[in-house]
Amino acid sequence: MEREFTAPRHGPLVRRCLVVVVAMFGFGFALVPAYRIFCEVTGFQGFIAADGSDRDRGGYVGAVDESRTVTVELVASVNGRAPWGFAPVERRLEVHPGALVTTRYRAVNETGEPRAWQASYNVAPGSAARYLGKPECFCFQRQEFEPGEARELPVTFIVNPDIPSHVKTVTLSYTLFDLEG
Amino acid sequence: MSSVATHPDHGAHAAAKPRGFLRRWVLTTSHKDIGTLYLLFSLAMFFIGGAMAMVIRAELFQPGMDFVDPYFFNQMTTVHGLVMVFGAVMPAFVGLANWMVPLQIGAPDMALPRMNNWSFWLLPAAFSMMLVTFFLPGGAPAAGWTMYPPLVLQTGMAFPFLIFAVHIAGISSIMGAINIIATILNLRAPGMGLLKMPLFVWTWLVTAFLLIAVIPVLAGAITMLLTDQYFGTSFFSAAGGGDPVLYQHIFWFFGHPEVYILILPAFGIVSTILPAFARKPLFGYTSMVYAVASIAFLSFIVWGHHMFTVGMPTAGTLFFMFATMLIAVPTGVKVFNWLATLWRGALTFETPMLFALAFVVLFTIGGLSGIMLAIAPVDFQYHDTYFVVAHFHYVLVSGSIFAIMAAVYFWLPKWTGVMYSERLGKLHFWTSVVAMNLVFFPQHFLGLAGMPRRIADYPVEFMEWNMVSSVGAFAYGAAQLIFVWTVIQCMRGRGKPAPAKPWEGAEGLEWTVPSPAPHHTFHEPPKVV
Ligand SMILES: [Cu+2]
Numbered sequence: 001m002e003r004e005f006t007a008p009r010h011g012p013l014v015r016r017c018l019v020v021v022v023a024m025f026g027f028g029f030a031l032v033p034a035y036r037i038f039c040e041v042t043g044f045q046g047f048i049a050a051d052g053s054d055r056d057r058g059g060y061v062g063a064v065d066e067s068r069t070v071t072v073e074l075v076a077s078v079n080g081r082a083p084w085g086f087a088p089v090e091r092r093l094e095v096h097p098g099a100l101v102t103t104r105y106r107a108v109n110e111t112g113e114p115r116a117w118q119a120s121y122n123v124a125p126g127s128a129a130r131y132l133g134k135p136e137c138f139c140f141q142r143q144e145f146e147p148g149e150a151r152e153l154p155v156t157f158i159v160n161p162d163i164p165s166h167v168k169t170v171t172l173s174y175t176l177f178d179l180e181g
Numbered sequence: 182m183s184s185v186a187t188h189p190d191h192g193a194h195a196a197a198k199p200r201g202f203l204r205r206w207v208l209t210t211s212h213k214d215i216g217t218l219y220l221l222f223s224l225a226m227f228f229i230g231g232a233m234a235m236v237i238r239a240e241l242f243q244p245g246m247d248f249v250d251p252y253f254f255n256q257m258t259t260v261h262g263l264v265m266v267f268g269a270v271m272p273a274f275v276g277l278a279n280w281m282v283p284l285q286i287g288a289p290d291m292a293l294p295r296m297n298n299w300s301f302w303l304l305p306a307a308f309s310m311m312l313v314t315f316f317l318p319g320g321a322p323a324a325g326w327t328m329y330p331p332l333v334l335q336t337g338m339a340f341p342f343l344i345f346a347v348h349i350a351g352i353s354s355i356m357g358a359i360n361i362i363a364t365i366l367n368l369r370a371p372g373m374g375l376l377k378m379p380l381f382v383w384t385w386l387v388t389a390f391l392l393i394a395v396i397p398v399l400a401g402a403i404t405m406l407l408t409d410q411y412f413g414t415s416f417f418s419a420a421g422g423g424d425p426v427l428y429q430h431i432f433w434f435f436g437h438p439e440v441y442i443l444i445l446p447a448f449g450i451v452s453t454i455l456p457a458f459a460r461k462p463l464f465g466y467t468s469m470v471y472a473v474a475s476i477a478f479l480s481f482i483v484w485g486h487h488m489f490t491v492g493m494p495t496a497g498t499l500f501f502m503f504a505t506m507l508i509a510v511p512t513g514v515k516v517f518n519w520l521a522t523l524w525r526g527a528l529t530f531e532t533p534m535l536f537a538l539a540f541v542v543l544f545t546i547g548g549l550s551g552i553m554l555a556i557a558p559v560d561f562q563y564h565d566t567y568f569v570v571a572h573f574h575y576v577l578v579s580g581s582i583f584a585i586m587a588a589v590y591f592w593l594p595k596w597t598g599v600m601y602s603e604r605l606g607k608l609h610f611w612t613s614v615v616a617m618n619l620v621f622f623p624q625h626f627l628g629l630a631g632m633p634r635r636i637a638d639y640p641v642e643f644m645e646w647n648m649v650s651s652v653g654a655f656a657y658g659a660a661q662l663i664f665v666w667t668v669i670q671c672m673r674g675r676g677k678p679a680p681a682k683p684w685e686g687a688e689g690l691e692w693t694v695p696s697p698a699p700h701h702t703f704h705e706p707p708k709v710v
Pocket residue numbers: 436437440483484486487
């Protein structure tokens with residue numbers, strides 16, 4: 001039995017391998033939304049749904065639970081040593097679950113040049129993150145400031161009444177990232 | 182596809198090699214020449230990465246040395262890791278596969294010879310790109326071989342060079358892997374069923390599948406780094422709503438299978454050499470094959486063990502901890518099969534056997550420290566200490582590299598047609614094995630005592646063991662010169678002529694062709710019984 005070595009066709013096998021390669025390259029990118037969903041569902045890393053969308057149970061609209069109050073602490077920090085003043089106008093709020101609350105953060109450009117920043121936020125404890133909805137916030141948006149300008153930026157949030165009763169305090173933290181540096 | 186098709190009359194010039202340096206080496210499509218190129222490239226990288234290790238150990242010889250700038254020290258640890266993983270160990274295994282897979286399965290060449298040439302020549306391009314960064318303003322990458330953001334994004338001009346170098350090396354690996362898969366699945370001699378393949382071929386088949394599955398994931402992760410840096414995306418940037426921890430998940434999804442890419446072919450080599458010098462067939466061939474396959478499968482679901490201290494839900498910690506410990510089962514099967522192969526064998530201790538035996542003992546030490554690290558609560562103590570450094574050097578130096586050395590001594594007579602000097606080979610082995618343990622065993626103690634890795638200095642109480650480690654490192658480096666000399670002597674044809682089968686107990690088709698293996702082999706497929 002003589003086999004001819006000139007004949008084997010590798011095309012189909014190679015194509016199948018290439019499909020694996022392309023699919024796994026895509027898989028790496030698919031991990032990005034997968035990770036975000038994982039974090040939103042579990043509250044891991046303090047993520048909450050970026051826009052208070054329906055998937056986020058924090059985006060609750062309904063009755064206000066007057067029988068209970070939750071303390072919401074507001075925290076601000078500036079990443080690195082960027083020349084920005086950044087602080088919450090109110091440091092702590094007593095809120096009823098279900099009530100829409102608006103508060104403000106104040107930012108000051110401490111330099112003599114026009115400058116911009118962008119902020120991220122985080123919620124602690126992680127197990128409470130999914131119950132904090134933010135219909136409106138300045139996060140992840142470029143904020144342009146004139147030299148020396150000070151401005152207050154509103155944050156609107158709502159604590160979902162489903163929040164477990166052992167959670168008495170929720171911390172909402174914003175971090176300012178300088179965009180010039 | 183196959184270039185062999187263009188030479189219907191190969192029989193007429195079966196022994197002729199192409200003339201001239203360019204046609205013989207640069208344009209070659211011969212699996213043997215390309216295998217040689219891969220191995221020589223890997224040897225060069227082994228010495229370049231090794232030189233960096235010498236700088237690291239010189240700096241750590243005493244506290245407060247200031248032999249090099251601390252920032253340069255960080256460049257050394259980073260590039261040492263990248264060069265050794267992607268430039269030395271992986272190409273060495275690909276080189277061995279190029280040489281031996283066609284010979285072991287009775288194929289005339291690799292399935293895609295021209296792509297084979299390409300996949301080799303991408304490597305010098307990739308590593309020139311990586312090493313040239315030492316001469317750029319700001320120097321080479323210094324953020325660790327794992328390239329974690331945000332730190333890696335602070336790399337200066339070297340950053341795009343680093344990313345593209347890893348991309349190109351990755352493309353080379355993927356092409357090599359596809360070629361090996363096509364060769365093994367399509368070109369086996371008639372009669373060689375899958376479960377008759379030598380274990381080196383089996384382990385490489387599984388490794389090749391791992392490569393095409395995870396190198397693209399690494400490529401995706403570093404592409405995201407690139408777009409975060411230059412195109413305003415925020416995959417890993419907290420300011421834009423991304424999360425740097427995500428990078429670690431993606432990286433280690435690649436990274437854990439990668440460690441098996443670096444060790445499975447070594448398992449194949451040891452499973453070939455132990456039976457040859459024990460003069461007994463391998464114990465438990467089929468269970469070896471299944472063990473390799475299950476190790477490969479499990480490698481996809483354990484990446485979180487690199488991230489216990491980063492933080493994850495308790496359920497995740499438990500899952501990754503137990504899944505990781507599960508890998509000890511198939512690995513244990515392999516170790517016990519090797520021991521059973523040796524049991525009551527007629528053992529002789531030529532150099533390949535010595536390296537293979539040292540592999541079994543020392544790799545097992547590395548495996549056991551791996552299990553210790555897999556225990557999440559314990560890992561909080563060991564994480565990022567020299568204990569981790571000791572662990573992965575036991576599996577990579579006395580594991581992968583010892584297996585590569587064993588393979589080179591084992592097959593060198595087949596490649597060059599002469600026997601290497603057994604006296605020098607044994608000298609190389611004994612100096613290597615003593616020095617290797619001097620370097621890395623004390624690092625266990627340093628790690629348990631809390632010495633952190635990747636830092637250019639340390640408190641005085643760590644001095645003694647660091648000195649031992651550094652002295653061992655210099656000795657290990659020097660011992661490798663014996664190896665180079667031994668190989669050069671064989672390449673120059675100095676030595677006793679080797680018979681077709683220089684090892685009494687060796688089995689396999691590669692020993693049916695003359696030594697040195699002629700330029701063309703198995704144009705008539707051999708009969709496999
Ligand atoms: Cu791992």
